[in-house]
Amino acid sequence: MTARRDGHAAYDVVIAGYGGAGAAAAIAAHDAGARVLLLEKSPAGGGSTAESGGSFAAVLDRDGAIGERYRVREDGVSHGGTSLWNLLRENVECRGIEVRLEVPVTRLLTDRGRVSGVVAHGADGPVEVAARNGVVLTTGGFGYSADLLREWVGAEIPAFGPPGRNDGSGLRMALEAGAALWHMNAVACGFGYRVPGLDAAWMCIMRSFGFLMVDATGSRFLDEPAVEHHAAGHALIVRDFATGEFGRLPSYLIFDEATRRAGRRRRLSQAAGLDQRAGLVATVQPCPFGTTSTSSARPVRGSR
Numbered sequence: 005m006t007a008r009r010d011g012h013a014a015y016d017v018v019i020a021g022y023g024g025a026g027a028a029a030a031i032a033a034h035d036a037g038a039r040v041l042l043l044e045k046s047p048a049g050g051g052s053t054a055e056s057g058g059s060f061a062a063v064l065d066r067d068g069a070i071g072e073r074y075r076v077r078e079d080g081v082s083h084g085g086t087s088l089w090n091l092l093r094e095n096v097e098c099r100g101i102e103v104r105l106e107v108p109v110t111r112l113l114t115d116r117g118r119v120s121g122v123v124a125h126g127a128d129g130p131v132e133v134a135a136r137n138g139v140v141l142t143t144g145g146f147g148y149s150a151d152l153l154r155e156w157v158g159a160e161i162p163a164f165g166p167p168g169r170n171d172g173s174g175l176r177m178a179l180e181a182g183a184a185l186w187h188m189n190a191v192a193c194g195f196g197y198r199v200p201g202l203d204a205a206w207m208c209i210m211r212s213f214g215f216l217m218v219d220a221t222g223s224r225f226l227d228e229p230a231v232e233h234h235a236a237g238h239a240l241i242v243r244d245f246a247t248g249e250f251g252r253l254p255s256y257l258i259f260d261e262a263t264r265r266a267g268r269r270r271r272l273s274q275a276a277g278l279d280q281r282a283g284l285v286a287t288v289q290p291c292p293f294g295t296t297s298t299s300s301a302r303p304v305r306g307s308r
């Protein structure tokens with residue numbers, strides 16, 4: 005289908021994706037004097053930003069390291085990403101920045117090697133929107149693209165963010181326009197559950213130390229409480245040297261007061277359906293770290 009030209013297209017900056025990065029880019033461009041258009045594929049903005057923990061680091065000193073971490077409070081209380089998103093959204097709205105919802109961007113337009121606009125799909129079909137000074141791609145990550153996950157991360161891992169939004173379309177558009185991407189395997193990924201029938205994963209945060217994690221063979225593979233939450237991917241996306249399989253996807257979490265008592269672990273492993281219980285029993289041994297650890301693997305220490 006041929007895209008028609010946008011009738012009132014006289015934008016300096018067109019931004020694809022109305023999450024936190026898109027809102028921040030829109031505010032900055034607007035305050036620098038640009039006429040800005042925000043295009044969002046979903047019925048509402050927010051993206052992962054609105055569902056996040058909302059804790060962010062602010063660079064107060066450009067020459068120094070990243071500064072303090074902050075949260076946005078509403079009436080003295082922080083509702084995590086919701087509060088952060090409310091602040092950003094209100095700042096977009098009070099500036100009168102134009103936002104079009106349910107208008108996915110599908111392609112970048114180029115003119116003599118320069119990105120000159122986008123093709124977006126509104127209710128009336130595809131439309132070309134010109135951008136005099138540039139297009140900003142803030143379409144989030146690729147947690148809902150099975151093929152990009154397989155290609156760049158090596159394994160299909162479920163995402164925590166809102167289902168269907170971050171499908172990597174902005175990254176594909178950038179590639180098609182000739183961009184080079186870097187570091188695409190650098191996922192920050194927490195421990196979570198995949199619930200049958202649901203697209204998004206559920207985050208797993210243990211509040212006490214009475215738990216173990218084991219792989220498909222029932223073998224413990226890390227010093228669980230020491231793993232920094234966002235580094236879970238480094239612990240889980242590991243191929244078994246012998247089989248080539250991802251033996252830690254899924255892993256099994258065993259949590260019960262009784263797991264700390266001798267003789268109990270075998271029955272718990274049976275309950276989890278683990279068929280190589282010898283591995284579990286052999287790898288859960290007292291260790292010098294105060295809890296228990298695997299006999300062979302080094303504990304992974306995080307930076308909490």
Ligand SMILES: Cc1cc2nc3c(=O)[nH]c(=O)nc-3n(C[C@H](O)[C@H](O)[C@H](O)COP(=O)(O)OP(=O)(O)OC[C@H]3O[C@@H](n4cnc5c(N)ncnc54)[C@H](O)[C@@H]3O)c2cc1C
Pocket residue numbers: 020021022023024025026043044045046048049050051052053054055056057058059060061107108109110142143144145164165166169170171172173174
């Ligand atoms: C559960 C959870 C907790 C988190 N907690 C924290 C935390 O506490 N601190 C922290 O720093 N980070 C946290 N993160 C990570 C953080 O939320 C994200 O890195 C950040 O929100 C990404 O912002 P973004 O604007 O790039 O993407 P998003 O906020 O996801 O926005 C992208 C937007 O682009 C839209 N879009 C996608 N494709 C298109 C298209 N083709 N056309 C138009 N629109 C499109 C999407 O619908 C979406 O609205 C968390 C993430 C999750 C999932």
